[in-house]
Amino acid sequence: MFDFTAVVPYLPQLFRGLLSTIGVSFSSIALGLVLGWLICLGRVRSGFWISKICAVYVSFFRGTPLLVQLILVFYALPSVGISFPPVVAAVVALTLNTSAFQAEILRAGFRMLPEGQSEAARDLGMSPLQILLFIQIPQVLRSMLPALTNETLDIIKNSALVSAVAVHELMRTAQTLASTTYRPLEFFVVAGLLYLLVTLLTARAGRWLESRMRMV
Amino acid sequence: MLDLDLFLNYQDSIIKGILMTLRMSAGGIAGAMVLGLLLFILSRAGGFWTALLYRGYVTLFRGTPLLVQLFVVFYGGPHIGLEWSAERVGLVGLALYGAAYFAEIFRSGFEAVPKGQIESARDLGLSRSQIFRVVLWPQIMARSLAPMVGQSVILVKESSVLSIITVAELTNVAMTIANQTYSMMEPYLVLALVYWAIAISIARLGAVFESRLTHYQAG
Numbered sequence: 001m002f003d004f005t006a007v008v009p010y011l012p013q014l015f016r017g018l019l020s021t022i023g024v025s026f027s028s029i030a031l032g033l034v035l036g037w038l039i040c041l042g043r044v045r046s047g048f049w050i051s052k053i054c055a056v057y058v059s060f061f062r063g064t065p066l067l068v069q070l071i072l073v074f075y076a077l078p079s080v081g082i083s084f085p086p087v088v089a090a091v092v093a094l095t096l097n098t099s100a101f102q103a104e105i106l107r108a109g110f111r112m113l114p115e116g117q118s119e120a121a122r123d124l125g126m127s128p129l130q131i132l133l134f135i136q137i138p139q140v141l142r143s144m145l146p147a148l149t150n151e152t153l154d155i156i157k158n159s160a161l162v163s164a165v166a167v168h169e170l171m172r173t174a175q176t177l178a179s180t181t182y183r184p185l186e187f188f189v190v191a192g193l194l195y196l197l198v199t200l201l202t203a204r205a206g207r208w209l210e211s212r213m214r215m216v
Numbered sequence: 217m218l219d220l221d222l223f224l225n226y227q228d229s230i231i232k233g234i235l236m237t238l239r240m241s242a243g244g245i246a247g248a249m250v251l252g253l254l255l256f257i258l259s260r261a262g263g264f265w266t267a268l269l270y271r272g273y274v275t276l277f278r279g280t281p282l283l284v285q286l287f288v289v290f291y292g293g294p295h296i297g298l299e300w301s302a303e304r305v306g307l308v309g310l311a312l313y314g315a316a317y318f319a320e321i322f323r324s325g326f327e328a329v330p331k332g333q334i335e336s337a338r339d340l341g342l343s344r345s346q347i348f349r350v351v352l353w354p355q356i357m358a359r360s361l362a363p364m365v366g367q368s369v370i371l372v373k374e375s376s377v378l379s380i381i382t383v384a385e386l387t388n389v390a391m392t393i394a395n396q397t398y399s400m401m402e403p404y405l406v407l408a409l410v411y412w413a414i415a416i417s418i419a420r421l422g423a424v425f426e427s428r429l430t431h432y433q434a435g
Contacts, residue, residue: 063369063415064408065376067387072404079400153279160281164380171283178291185292188284196279 006183007190014187017173018194024087024169025156028094032155033148035095036102037137043103044110054103061100067161069093074165086166094162098155105147109140142213149206153199160195170194222402226393233389234410240303240385241372241414244310248371249364251311252318259323270319277316282377285309290381306378306385314371321367325359326352365422369415376411386410 007014042054061069073093077083084092113136121131141148163171174191178184223230259270277285289298290305300308329352337347379388390407394400 059416060408060412063373063412065373065387065411067376067379068404068408068411071387071391072408075394075400076404157279157281160283161377161380163283171281174284175287178287183295185288185295188288188292192280192284192288195281195284196276199279200275 002186003183004186004190006181007186010177010181010187013173013177014170014190014194017168017170018198020087020168021156021159021170021195022198024090024094024162024167025152025159028091028098028159029152029155031091031095032098032102035099036106039099039103040106040110041132043107058100058103061097062104066093066097066158067164069097070161070165090159090162090165090167090169094155094159097158098151101151101154102148105144105151106140108147109144110136112143113139145206145210145213149203149209152202152206156198156202157195222393222397222399223406226389229384229389229392230386233384233386236303236383236385237372237375237387237414240306240310240375240378240383241368243307244314244375245368245371247307247311248314248318248367251315253322255315255319256322256326259319260326274316274320277313278320282309282313282374283380285313286377286381302378302381302383305381306375306383310371310375310378313374314367317367317370318364321360321363322356324363325356328359329355361426362422365418365426368422369418372414372418373411 039054039057042050043058044051046054070090070093073084073089073096074086083089117135118131121135122128126135159169160171162169163175166172168176170191174187178187181187255270255273258266286305286309289300289309290302293300293305333351334347337351342350375385376387378385379391382388386407390403393403397403
């Protein structure tokens with residue numbers, strides 16, 4: 001009944017899909033971190049209007065399904081003349097989505113910083129940019145690493161939704177193979193195991209980083 | 217620019233779609249809470265096998281995409297004699313998936329309770345079930361409420377994934393409208409706004425509940 005040997009000849013194809021999943025996820029996480037920082041700073045360091053706009057951005061991207069955001073980028077934007085190749089569109093949608101979540105994570109980290117610290121740094125003659133870069137950002141990243149790791153896991157899993165729109169990542173590859181070989185059970189179980197492999201390894205890597213960055 | 221008249225022609229299917237989304241989300245959330253509570257109790261039962269079963273369940277359901285879980289049952293199920301309708305797969309899928317998260321929420325709520333409390337309650341002569349009901353449960357609930365609201369919002373959003381396995385919920389209806397009318401902007405924009413409104417409402421409602429319940433919370 002179960003015949004997982006049927007999957008074996010297609011493993012190279014599945015691995016290519018897996019690589020594409022990893023590529024799309026991690027580039028979105030990295031870009032999302034940069035954008036997330038900007039939004040976080042927009043919320044905590046800017047005037048009323050910029051702060052409000054950033055708050056609405058975060059609320060929208062956290063309050064609507066990623067699938068809907070993907071659909072908006074893939075189908076709605078082209079209708080007003082903004083179109084990207086599929087892989088780029090996938091990264092754009094995932095980046096917009098994760099930047100909202102990462103901005104909230106970073107903001108929580110910011111709030112944990114003691115007030116006196118930046119005052120002390122200012123008295124030592126550091127510029128606001130220096131304080132941000134050398135004192136605040138490293139601490140926020142370190143204390144928020146577990147949450148950022150979780151967000152990475154979420155993006156890896158959620159990137160499966162990209163298959164619904166066009167990109168040949170792991171899920172899409174599994175779907176194609178499942179329908180050409182009539183073995184959906186085997187291919188989707190194997191796809192699940194591959195996702196599990198990546199998320200477990202990423203969680204492990206996150207914990208390793210945490211232990212490396214722990215304050216002495 | 218935006219042509220909102222097209223929604224009038226699709227009133228019925230939009231209302232059906234919203235109802236289906238609410239049904240799937242509410243059923244999924246309720247099922248996930250109950251199952252998550254059972255899983256949490258299982259994890260507290262003690263013993264090697266129950267602990268392993270709990271860990272395995274949580275790792276599996278939190279480590280793989282919901283879409284994969286749905287596809288295994290929806291497309292793989294019929295090959296082992298499990299021929300469920302899309303709605304049923306969706307409801308059960310959301311519940312199984314959410315249960316792993318709710319169980320972990322209850323567990324971390326439990327772990328935040330100082331262990332000395334259990335010892336003193338035992339010394340005062342309270343039975344195991346009394347300790348759970350009177351001492352632990354109110355505190356677990358108070359601590360779990362905010363993350364439970366967050367998880368409920370996530371499940372409402374995840375219910376949009378059910379559109380891919382052909383459940384005629386809101387996202388699915390929007391796709392149909394877009395495909396039939398060739399207008400890609402309006403249906404999807406409104407779709408996003410509806411989810412946004414639902415998410416904000418749940419968060420508000422949660423905040424109200426929370427302010428009523430937090431007097432249980434130890435400082």
